[in-house]
Amino acid sequence: MERQKGIVEIVAEKVWKFFSSVKLAVILLIILAIVSVIGTVIQQNESPEKYLREYSETTVQVFEMLGFFDMYHTWWFVILLFLLTANLTVCTLERFPHTLRIIAAPLKPIDDEGLKALQLKKELTVKGGMEKAEERVLQVFKAHGYRPLETRSAGLFQLAAQKGVYSRLGVYVTHVSIILIFVGALTGAFFGFKAFLNLPEGQASSVVYLRNEPMWDQIMAALGIAESPVIYNPDGGVPAMPLGYYVQCNNFDVDYYQGPQGPTGMPSEYHSTLSVYNMDREKVLDKRIRVNDPLTYRGITFYQSSYGPMPDAPGKVFLNIRPKNSTDVGETVAIEAGQAAYVPSIKRTIRAVSFAPFGMRNPATGEVQFYRSNNDEYINPTVELEILNNDRPVYKTFVMKTDKGSPYMPEDYIISYVHYFGTRYTGLQVTKDPGVWVVYTGFIMLCIGPFIAFFGSHRKLWVRVQDRKGQAVVTIAGAANRNRLGFERAFNQIVEEISK
Amino acid sequence: MESSLLFTIATLIYLAAMVLYISFLSFKKEGIGLAASVSTHIGLGVQTIALALRWIESYQMGIGRAPLTNLYESLVFFTWCTVLVYLVVEHRYKTRVFGAFVMPVAFLALAFINVTGINTDISPLVPALKSNWLLYHVLLSFISYSTFAVAFTVSMLYLLMDAEERGSAVNIYAALGAIVVLAPLGYVMAGLGPNFKTTFWLGLGALVIAWFVYLVVAGARNKSQTYLFWSVCVTLAAGLLLAMGIDFVLYELKANPAGESYRKHLFEATFLNPSTSVLVLAWAAVLGFLWLTWSQGMRLKARLKQIIPSQELLDDMTYRMIAFGWPLFSAGGLVMGAVWANSAWGTYWSWDPKETWSLITWFIYSIYLHARYVRGWKGTQMAIISAVGFIGVIFTYLGVNLVLSGLHAYGGIAE
Numbered sequence: 001m002e003r004q005k006g007i008v009e010i011v012a013e014k015v016w017k018f019f020s021s022v023k024l025a026v027i028l029l030i031i032l033a034i035v036s037v038i039g040t041v042i043q044q045n046e047s048p049e050k051y052l053r054e055y056s057e058t059t060v061q062v063f064e065m066l067g068f069f070d071m072y073h074t075w076w077f078v079i080l081l082f083l084l085t086a087n088l089t090v091c092t093l094e095r096f097p098h099t100l101r102i103i104a105a106p107l108k109p110i111d112d113e114g115l116k117a118l119q120l121k122k123e124l125t126v127k128g129g130m131e132k133a134e135e136r137v138l139q140v141f142k143a144h145g146y147r148p149l150e151t152r153s154a155g156l157f158q159l160a161a162q163k164g165v166y167s168r169l170g171v172y173v174t175h176v177s178i179i180l181i182f183v184g185a186l187t188g189a190f191f192g193f194k195a196f197l198n199l200p201e202g203q204a205s206s207v208v209y210l211r212n213e214p215m216w217d218q219i220m221a222a223l224g225i226a227e228s229p230v231i232y233n234p235d236g237g238v239p240a241m242p243l244g245y246y247v248q249c250n251n252f253d254v255d256y257y258q259g260p261q262g263p264t265g266m267p268s269e270y271h272s273t274l275s276v277y278n279m280d281r282e283k284v285l286d287k288r289i290r291v292n293d294p295l296t297y298r299g300i301t302f303y304q305s306s307y308g309p310m311p312d313a314p315g316k317v318f319l320n321i322r323p324k325n326s327t328d329v330g331e332t333v334a335i336e337a338g339q340a341a342y343v344p345s346i347k348r349t350i351r352a353v354s355f356a357p358f359g360m361r362n363p364a365t366g367e368v369q370f371y372r373s374n375n376d377e378y379i380n381p382t383v384e385l386e387i388l389n390n391d392r393p394v395y396k397t398f399v400m401k402t403d404k405g406s407p408y409m410p411e412d413y414i415i416s417y418v419h420y421f422g423t424r425y426t427g428l429q430v431t432k433d434p435g436v437w438v439v440y441t442g443f444i445m446l447c448i449g450p451f452i453a454f455f456g457s458h459r460k461l462w463v464r465v466q467d468r469k470g471q472a473v474v475t476i477a478g479a480a481n482r483n484r485l486g487f488e489r490a491f492n493q494i495v496e497e498i499s500k
Numbered sequence: 501m502e503s504s505l506l507f508t509i510a511t512l513i514y515l516a517a518m519v520l521y522i523s524f525l526s527f528k529k530e531g532i533g534l535a536a537s538v539s540t541h542i543g544l545g546v547q548t549i550a551l552a553l554r555w556i557e558s559y560q561m562g563i564g565r566a567p568l569t570n571l572y573e574s575l576v577f578f579t580w581c582t583v584l585v586y587l588v589v590e591h592r593y594k595t596r597v598f599g600a601f602v603m604p605v606a607f608l609a610l611a612f613i614n615v616t617g618i619n620t621d622i623s624p625l626v627p628a629l630k631s632n633w634l635l636y637h638v639l640l641s642f643i644s645y646s647t648f649a650v651a652f653t654v655s656m657l658y659l660l661m662d663a664e665e666r667g668s669a670v671n672i673y674a675a676l677g678a679i680v681v682l683a684p685l686g687y688v689m690a691g692l693g694p695n696f697k698t699t700f701w702l703g704l705g706a707l708v709i710a711w712f713v714y715l716v717v718a719g720a721r722n723k724s725q726t727y728l729f730w731s732v733c734v735t736l737a738a739g740l741l742l743a744m745g746i747d748f749v750l751y752e753l754k755a756n757p758a759g760e761s762y763r764k765h766l767f768e769a770t771f772l773n774p775s776t777s778v779l780v781l782a783w784a785a786v787l788g789f790l791w792l793t794w795s796q797g798m799r800l801k802a803r804l805k806q807i808i809p810s811q812e813l814l815d816d817m818t819y820r821m822i823a824f825g826w827p828l829f830s831a832g833g834l835v836m837g838a839v840w841a842n843s844a845w846g847t848y849w850s851w852d853p854k855e856t857w858s859l860i861t862w863f864i865y866s867i868y869l870h871a872r873y874v875r876g877w878k879g880t881q882m883a884i885i886s887a888v889g890f891i892g893v894i895f896t897y898l899g900v901n902l903v904l905s906g907l908h909a910y911g912g913i914a915e
Contacts, residue, residue, distance in 0.1 A: 022873040029870070033863035034709050040853040040904055041701050054694040072851040185849070194846070269627050291627040292843050303846040431846040439848060443835045450827030485816065 019090035028084045035080070039071035085182045088175045099168050102458075107149045109158035110462040110477065120488060121477035122495045126465075130157065133465050133472035140497045144490070146461060159463040168481065170453025173445050180442030187435030190216045195241055195430040197302070200310050201422050204248035204277065207231065207240040208300075208430040243300060245284065246277040251419055252307055252426040256379055262360050262402055263380050265373065270304050272426040299432055306427030309376060317352050317383045318418035319399065321345065324409070332418060340388065346413045349388040355420060356382045359400050366408055368398045381420045387411075457482035461494070474498060503557055506550035507576065511610040513543035514583070518607045521599030528807060533596040537587075540603065544583050551580060565630075568638045577639075579606045581646035585821075589650060593817060597807050601653045608741055633840035640832020645893055647825030648865070651818045652890035655883040658814040659730040660801050662880050667724020672794045675728055676787050683783050712888050720880045731794040733887050739786050740894070743770040815879045818886050819872075826865050833858050853900045861892035 005013075018024065042063065043054075051060050051069065067074030115121065126133040134157050141148045146161035195208040213230055221228040231240040250273040256263035269290055276284040276297050287295040294303040315337040322330025333350070335341045340351035358373040359382025373379045382400040386393060397408055399417040409415060459480045466473045476495055480487035520536035523529075554567040567573045586602040666672075682704065689696040711729075719726050746769045770782040808814070837858070842848040849855060868885045871877045 022870055023875075026867055026870050026874055029863045029867045030713070033860045033867070036856050036860050036863070037705055037709070038702070039851060040856045040900070041698055041705065044851065055698070056695055059695060059699075072856075267627060269630075292631045292840075294843070294846070301846060303844070305845070429846045436842070436848070440839075443839065447831040447835055450830055454823040454827055 016090060019087050020094040025087050028080065028087060032080055038068060042068050045070055081182060085179055088179055092172055092175050096172055103165050103168060107160040107162060109151045109160050115477055118477045118479055120479065120491055121475065123473065123475045124499045126472045126474055129470065130465060130467050130472045133474055136498055137463050137465060137474065140494055144494060155467040157465040162460045164456045164458050167452050167456030168458050170449050170456065173449030174453055177442040177445030177449055181439050184435035184438030184442060187438055188433040192433040192435065193241060197428045197430055198425045199249040199428060200313065200425040201249050201251055204246040206246045207242050209238040210241050245279060247302065248275045248277060249426050250275055251421060252424050254378060265379050270307065272304055274302065299434060301431050303429040305429035308425055308427065310423050310425055313422050315355055315423045316421045318421055320416045320418050322414055324412050324414055351386040351388065353384040353386050359398065361403060383417060385415065457487060459487055503550045503554040506546055506553065510543050510547040510550060513539050513546060514603060514607040514610060517543055518603040521603050524596055525600045536599055537590065537596060540583060540587060547580050566635050568635060574642065575609050578642050578645060579609045581643050582606055582649055585646045585650050595809055598653060602650060628844050631840050631843060633836050633843060637832055637836035637840055640828045640836060644825040644829035644833060647821045648890050648893050651821035651886050654814050654817045655886040656730060656733060657808060658811060658879060658883040659726055660797060661808060661811050663727035664723050666798055667727060671724050671728045672791065675732065676790065679787060715884050716881050719884050720878065726880055726884065729884065731790055731797060734793045735786065735790040738789060743767055746770060811879060815882060818883065822865055822868055822886060826869060829862060834862060853904045857896040857900050861889060861896050864889040864892050
């Protein structure tokens, strides 16, 4: 008697069957492709005021209800992604054991039945008897990179060989890659955060300001299990996330492309020199970050993202002073804007008279001219200096960023510009994403999987050499799971080489 | 700059190749076909040298970057890839019939650049674009776009061969009528403000998508609709190319204001022209072209019938092209782009319109690759999906910047 299936079993089977169909995958992909369009037509994550400016009140309400303003994070969109992932997972589990069996199946010589079922086969006679034919067939197989299994019985010699059996795994590598990317993205959403930090030159911070909180902390706090590490601003400002260390901006600068006449005003690089200090204020590391080259410390990454002025902060000019006609690197002194400092090595007092963000020297006359720069960008920072000997003015000169080793120094030392410090902040994008390595593993698999799947094929070849009245009759047959046209070409090549 | 001269020479050779391929189709003489092939090979060689020279020149100028970063360079590279992919197809399938369809695209793309001299300067890169990931991303994306373009061409031929008759003229009247109604409606609604503009685009999108879905589901049964779809696709491709060509010419004649992106001026001469009479003229041209395509398609089919490969082979070619392009697009278009974004901005995926559209394109081609495992979906459906996929490609490359950035000003990070 067959056992009656329980209701749970029946439902489970139905659900499994539902999720294991390719049709579902196609339907889900079609739905995803269609609904994804919506979020590209309606601008995402704007302020309510902006939406009300663009759309009528009812439209805003309807869109709000449907989640169209943050569509890719709505429950229904995430459920669609979940369904696709579930579909992929079930399809993989459903088909993988079968594929494994194919891969693990030992090579066997083909029987008459199997030979009949194959479409690609050829029969030919080789002159010179069995031995000659066997030798020829083996030689051709090896030349084509097959390592055949040989079996021999009276008057019958058989070969079986295969290539590219692992290409059958390509589809699984691809599917698992997508599952991993999904899992990694979820991990990031639960345990990671995105934040920013505007850090003035010379200052340090042990917190960053959150754009979104880690979901895990929120859930734990809501359940009363663990307190959230987030520091809430009582005035309703941006919540802060403690880093557990200090990050300090030592300096920020913009480099510009050089044209024939000097800097062009087109930025070539933004960079900040950051230092990390532990809570005891001991330095841990230094790093100069650039766009595309962030700093990562204890799972938190700092990206160069923007910058801006600190209008009221006092500036400080860093100057390098070295003797003329010498390889000596000299010394660096810092002088606050408008102030003076005595430099013992040259026995002079240097006063920083004024600062301009964009000065240029006329190469012919040596005259310095000043230009307007948009947003006060430091395109070629220029400082006017007055050199004094015991409070008696000796001469005035300009130093500027592009003019290292200036010839306009009357005495036997050279003063050059190093940096104008303290008047700008660096804008850092700060992220913690513990799921990123899972995503990257998925990425690597997504790069490899499709290549294995589409560029390889599992090819099988069989040969039977039979003795028929002193003549060797060779039957060659083959099958491939992909790229049949290409296999047919290779097959015909092999047949031709054997018949030669 | 020697590279510009070489690009011009390559363009002329492609022109010759185009003429030869079309004469080959008309006269079916083997000698003409061979000459076409040889000139295409030479053209590709010259263009390769030109690309290499341009790369070297950028180093001599102290900028030093791969020639892949602005519209000019991307068009040149796209042409190069397309010709390369086409030649591979020619060799593998030993047929020269596609040359007559692929080479005009290559020639027109290069000709626009040469005729108009759009900004061909080697200009320096903004900091965010200085990344090797970006280079691989652009390189692989464009190679995959080229394979999709060839797949599209082949699918178009498939759909033409698939059509049995034009079907009732009601189809074409409905399509022409839809344009007559929808085009003015679009202008009026766009004029009423973003609320209406978005509603219009969402509605139009829904309509078009519904038609696509209907075509895929019923495509094999309703051949007159797939034939109409074929006519619309041909019109769309030709219309886009021509309108952009006119824009390029006029934009350059006007001596564009420095620093202004010329993408902003696309379709200004035609579909976005301030003058109503020009608008009417532009749309009348579209209607005329659609009618012409629809009414003459069968004649074209009769001409091509003897020389075009079998439908099975066309189907197989489309599959091969997509099976080649999709892995490249996955790795280059999505993964490398995401890795670059992560290194520059700290997020590998931010659902911005360009990213989303490349994902939509990826979804469509993924549907294509899985569709053959769905019972009853065969050649016709596959060809339609392949064509829709290429519409996705075009929209990712141009539409996001043209249509969507018209709806609201996006920051240029994904440019």
